Amino acid sequence: MTGAILDVHGATRHYVSGDSIVKALDGVSLEAHGGELVGIVGPSGSGKSTFLLIAGLLEPPTAGDVTIRGQKVSEPGANLDRLRDFRRHAIGFVFQKANLIPFLTAGENVALALEIDDVAARPARAYATDLLINLGLGHRIDNPPARLSGGEQQRVAIARALANDPPLILADEPTAALDSHRGRQVMELFRQIADVRQAAVVVVTHDPRSLDLFDRIYEFADGRIVGEERSADKVRPEAVGLLPQRP
Amino acid sequence: MNLALRDIRFGLPRFLLTVAGVGFLITASVGMVGLYRGIVDDALLVIDTIGADLWVVQGGRSGPFAEGSSVPSTMDRRVEGLAGVASVRRFVQFSQQFDVDGRNLRASITGLDYPADTGEWLRLSDGRYLASGHFEAIADASIGLGLGDVVHLGQDDFRIVGLTNGMVDVQGDGLLFVTINDAVDIAKRRTDEEVLLARAKAGGTDAAAGANSSVPQESKIAAVLVSLDPAADQRQVAAAVLAWGDANVLSQADQHNLLLNQRLWRLRVQILAFTVVLLVVMAIVISLIIYTMTIEKLHQIAMLKLIGARNSIIIAMIAEQAALIGVGGFGFGLVVSKLVFPHFPRRIVMDTGDLALLFTAVALICGVASLLGIVRALKVRAQEVLS
Numbered sequence: 001m002t003g004a005i006l007d008v009h010g011a012t013r014h015y016v017s018g019d020s021i022v023k024a025l026d027g028v029s030l031e032a033h034g035g036e037l038v039g040i041v042g043p044s045g046s047g048k049s050t051f052l053l054i055a056g057l058l059e060p061p062t063a064g065d066v067t068i069r070g071q072k073v074s075e076p077g078a079n080l081d082r083l084r085d086f087r088r089h090a091i092g093f094v095f096q097k098a099n100l101i102p103f104l105t106a107g108e109n110v111a112l113a114l115e116i117d118d119v120a121a122r123p124a125r126a127y128a129t130d131l132l133i134n135l136g137l138g139h140r141i142d143n144p145p146a147r148l149s150g151g152e153q154q155r156v157a158i159a160r161a162l163a164n165d166p167p168l169i170l171a172d173e174p175t176a177a178l179d180s181h182r183g184r185q186v187m188e189l190f191r192q193i194a195d196v197r198q199a200a201v202v203v204v205t206h207d208p209r210s211l212d213l214f215d216r217i218y219e220f221a222d223g224r225i226v227g228e229e230r231s232a233d234k235v236r237p238e239a240v241g242l243l244p245q246r247p
Numbered sequence: 248m249n250l251a252l253r254d255i256r257f258g259l260p261r262f263l264l265t266v267a268g269v270g271f272l273i274t275a276s277v278g279m280v281g282l283y284r285g286i287v288d289d290a291l292l293v294i295d296t297i298g299a300d301l302w303v304v305q306g307g308r309s310g311p312f313a314e315g316s317s318v319p320s321t322m323d324r325r326v327e328g329l330a331g332v333a334s335v336r337r338f339v340q341f342s343q344q345f346d347v348d349g350r351n352l353r354a355s356i357t358g359l360d361y362p363a364d365t366g367e368w369l370r371l372s373d374g375r376y377l378a379s380g381h382f383e384a385i386a387d388a389s390i391g392l393g394l395g396d397v398v399h400l401g402q403d404d405f406r407i408v409g410l411t412n413g414m415v416d417v418q419g420d421g422l423l424f425v426t427i428n429d430a431v432d433i434a435k436r437r438t439d440e441e442v443l444l445a446r447a448k449a450g451g452t453d454a455a456a457g458a459n460s461s462v463p464q465e466s467k468i469a470a471v472l473v474s475l476d477p478a479a480d481q482r483q484v485a486a487a488v489l490a491w492g493d494a495n496v497l498s499q500a501d502q503h504n505l506l507l508n509q510r511l512w513r514l515r516v517q518i519l520a521f522t523v524v525l526l527v528v529m530a531i532v533i534s535l536i537i538y539t540m541t542i543e544k545l546h547q548i549a550m551l552k553l554i555g556a557r558n559s560i561i562i563a564m565i566a567e568q569a570a571l572i573g574v575g576g577f578g579f580g581l582v583v584s585k586l587v588f589p590h591f592p593r594r595i596v597m598d599t600g601d602l603a604l605l606f607t608a609v610a611l612i613c614g615v616a617s618l619l620g621i622v623r624a625l626k627v628r629a630q631e632v633l634s
């Protein structure tokens with residue numbers, strides 16, 4: 001196996017609240033390789049979101065470090081605002097809420113991610129269209145987010161996260177706001193992204209029904225990994241040739 | 248993709264309303280400043296255009312604008328005899344109300360020393376100057392009279408032979424020019440009732456004061472206008488007049504000073520104070536609009552940061568919207584001003600310098616407000632998307 005795309009080592013995160021210290025994360029080490037769909041489960045407050053923030057370079061760890069594609073990018077005291085350019089190329093985020101820009105259409109929301117990465121407006125737009133068509137949203141390209149259903153919005157958010165073809169995708173409860181059918185669809189999409197794009201996809205989820213799709217599942221409790229499960233018989237949904245090449 | 252424009256397109260009615268709101272504030276500011284300029288301009292209009300070096304007025308008084316003044320109508324002969332005096336004209340001005348075709352009109356009757364003065368210092372918009380010693384008048388358009396109209400003033404009918412534009416007195420009443428002899432007659436001849444009313448008002452102590460004339464005494468005028476020889480010493484001529492004891496003499500600069508700093512002082516300060524209040528309100532409202540606009544977008548800005556947008560994209564979005572609101576509002580305000588103010592009863596002067604200054608102020612306000620917004624936006628952390 002080639003080197004891990006994401007390598008978090010001994011990540012610890014303390015929050016000071018009042019005179020007590022909350023150990024949101026307590027020495028978590030976790031790797032994710034290209035083509036892998038990695039799940040994180042655990043009770044509320046167990047540090048799952050905190051882990052994603054640290055892995056996604058949105059918060060520095062109190063101790064430990066984060067290496068992405070062999071490059072050590074975050075450690076205690078790191079200035080993460082400087083890593084915005086790195087984040088743009090390397091990481092795609094999906095959250096429980098789609099967080100689309102309300103004044104842009106679905107197509108523009110996706111194209112924006114490309115334009116931010118210096119792709120010219122026309123090819124950006126064309127690629128965004130391709131991507132949305134492949135995600136079954138061809139009829140929604142010119143609609144503002146407010147006209148889209150929750151599942152549609154989430155798929156647009158996934159298209160946006162994919163647009164720059166990042167090697168690492170981090171998702172925090174992406175299906176929590178969706179019904180089980182649409183939730184399953186979104187999870188299958190992540191599976192395909194890992195398979196077709198060879199991206200490392202790390203998904204925090206509460207949803208036990210989709211766990212069959214994952215390569216590995218980590219269980220968090222009290223800021224630590226308390227269990228790891230490898231599913232040998234994971235389900236591989238048919239890849240629908242969904243992912244066109246980025247310009 | 249231009250985020251500022253997309254956002255505006257998305258909330259177009261709201262943006263247009265905002266621009267209109269800012270625009271009306273700017274209209275109000277333009278109007279306030281213009282009203283001030285207009286009042287000053289109107290006040291100085293006659294003094295500046297009539298072209299007199301010195302005004303000889305009633306002794307001990309600073310007439311005829313800041314105070315009343317009445318001098319004998321023969322005073323001009325005395326003044327004419329002084330060394331250094333090139334020419335003299337008699338001057339009288341008083342307010343008069345009259346009916347024309349059932350309309351109640353108001354004018355400031357101003358005497359021209361015909362035939363020496365036929366009104367050629369006026370700029371006519373229509374008609375001609377006075378050509379007869381009696382019963383002709385030049386009217387300002389603001390009075391509401393037309394060329395050829397006949398007005399009954401005093402006991403005579405006057406025909407309007409010429410029209411001017413924007414010739415008004417300190418109060419904004421249009422000027423109606425007649426020969427000085429006619430003017431004195433109009434002032435003198437009043438109805439019995441008017442005489443009685445005036446007496447009652449004066450408390451019966453008017454017998455000697457000539458209550459049957461609105462220029463205080465019969466055959467009196469308000470002032471004598473003096474044009475000096477180019478070589479003459481203004482101070483010497485003034486000293487000679489003062490030496491008579493019964494007359495005072497004022498220069499054009501004195502008249503300016505009296506009007507602006509005495510007669511109109513309170514009004515000017517009032518308008519200026521109001522203008523300051525309005526400008527402060529405008530500054531606060533515009534900066535609030537722009538700042539709130541940014542604050543409302545903090546979530547989206549955090550999202551932009553999350554997907555890796557450079558600061559320049561965020562700064563451009565905020566600054567462009569601020570600029571569009573500022574420029575749009577100013578343009579809208581200016582258009583409304585140009586459409587509306589000409590119909591106002593008093594002159595609103597839209598001075599290019601004032602407008603440039605106002606634009607600079609608006610630009611500055613927008614700049615500072617968007618800067619505050621930008622500082623706030625750059626402080627937003629990407630993970631705030633999650634909260």
Ligand SMILES: Nc1ncnc2c1ncn2[C@@H]1O[C@H](COP(=O)(O)OP(=O)(O)OP(=O)(O)O)[C@@H](O)[C@H]1O
Nearest residue numbers: 015017022023024043044045046047048049050051
């Ligand atoms: N900014 C913060 N300041 C203080 N405490 C925090 C902060 N962020 C998280 N915590 C605490 O850290 C712990 C872990 O939080 P985290 O959000 O990672 O949990 P989670 O596993 O994502 O839970 P959930 O399933 O409810 O989303 C919690 O006890 C939380 O209260």
Ligand SMILES: [Mg+2]
Nearest residue numbers: 048049050172
């Ligand atoms: Mg969480």
